[in-house]
Amino acid sequence: MLASPKPRVYHLYMAKILIKDGLLVDTEWARHQDLLIDGSKIVRIASDIDEAGLEEVTVINADGLCVLPGLIDAHTHYHLVSRGTVTADSFAEASRLAAFGGVTTVVDFADDDKVSLSSSFEKRRGEMRPMGIDYALHMGVYAYREDIEKELEEVKAKGIGAIKIFTTYRNVGYLIEKREELKKVFASCKKLDLMVCVHCEDNDVIEDIDKKWKGTYLPKDHPDMRPAKAEAEAIRYVGSIAKELDMPVYIVHLSSKEGLEVVRKLRNDGVHLIVETTPHYLFLSREKLEGPDGPLYVMTPPLRTKEDNEALQEAVVNGEVQVVATDHCAFTRKQKLESNDVRTIYPGIPGTEEMLPLLHTFGLTQGHLSLSQIVNLLSTGPAKIFGLYPKKGSLAEGSDADIVLFDPDWSWTVEGEKLHSASGYSCYEGMTLTGRVVMTLLRGRIVMGDGIYLGLEGDGQYVKSRGQ
Ligand code: URP
Ligand code: ZN
Ligand code: ZN
Secondary structure (H helix, E strand, O other): OOOOOOOOOOOOOOOEEEEEEEEEEOOOOEEEEEEEEEOOEEEEEEOOOOHHHOOOEEEEEOOOOEEEEOEEEOOEOOOOEEOOEEOOOOHHHHHHHHHHOOEEEEEEEEOOOOOOHHHHHHHHHHHOOOOOOEEEEEEEOOOOOOOHHHHHHHHHHOOOOEEEEEOOOHHHOOEOOOHHHHHHHHHHHHHHOOEEEEEOOOHHHHHHHHHHOOOOOOHHHHHHHOOHHHHHHHHHHHHHHHHHHOOOEEEOOOOOHHHHHHHHHHHHOOOOEEEEEOHHHHHOOHHHHOOOOHHHHOOOOOOOOHHHHHHHHHHHHHOOOOEEOOOEOOOOHHHHOOOOOOOOOOOOEOOHHHHHHHHHHHHHHHHOOOHHHHHHHHHHHHHHHOOOOOOOOOOOOOOEOOEEEEEEEEEEEOOHHHOOOOOOOOOOOOOEEEEEEEEEEEOOEEEEEOOEEOOOOOOOOEOOHHHO
């Protein structure tokens, strides 16, 4: 019998790359220095590194550019099979759009099949092998079982650093309903030093509204069907468990002022909450849901008001938000526009590629947000929280040479069709942004330069949490 051919993966690493004259930006410092890469690692950061003494070195002139650590999109759903369909971006396509956005690592999700976390994890990890950039995984836990702690221990040994739970979606079987069972899952995570990430929308609040609902089910109705008070209530609920167990909890995609106010109150009471928000909750509001293109902007939680945008923007600037990630869960225009009923519109939007320019534009124009703060929100922060640091999220000798060359002066207008998501659209269509990624390196290899994708299918590596 013929052996099946092995997939061929080429590793075209240049021996040494010297990035000269850029503004290096880490979270705690920014300075004009040179950065030397040897193989897959950063080996030297110093002023005026002389290429004359180096053999086989390729010099990249970064004059006028910022040099950032590769970004981490800590919340993605690439190639998600759900609701009888699959999201638009395959792993190979998603890697491409990520490279264009300066993202060199993503944290995606392994869904719990409710039989075995270990095999659920292995399945998702296997599916992700075509990735052209690096990836880690959060482990979904959607049902309590007696030996859940043992299951968690097994996936921790495979590099899982965090679990994800939902406080909603009872209808699709994602909700652990009993508080005492949820608390046991939290307690096991505390014991095993696993982060608990929570999608916060209270299921009862949403179901009660649904039962009494007399209105239409148009996209514009979605924010009233899943209101901010559902988010606030769910944060209160998981916050109370975190307080009883004296452990941290990570709130994914915070969307509302009301939710933020509960976060503030819980923090005042000594609860350790880590907060993630997304560009869409910072920069888009519910008006987008009106009109024929409304379905394109449907996700959960839904877009809220301008007041919510402003409250979250203020929280980002104040340091009350630790991570900005995208919740990239893209469907094509065609998929999104198949229905105008929020009960059947596929929820989720693209976003990884636009993340850095959006934050940079906000930082420049109204946010008083420095590039170091942006690096913290998009790279160092998630790397530290999810145990990927200092391999990822750092411009330091010994770290992976995941590098972004960013032109901070490049002004451009978003045209979804010219971006790289297979969704074919952007929720930020027509916005003029300042700053654009001109080159992305993954472990010392150029994966995007001058608008050309050079990533290799299958060259992305699975990254274990906490160096396991
Ligand atoms: O609508 C969204 N956000 N879809 C992705 C899954 C989730 O809830 O994060
Ligand atoms: Zn979610
Ligand atoms: Zn999500």
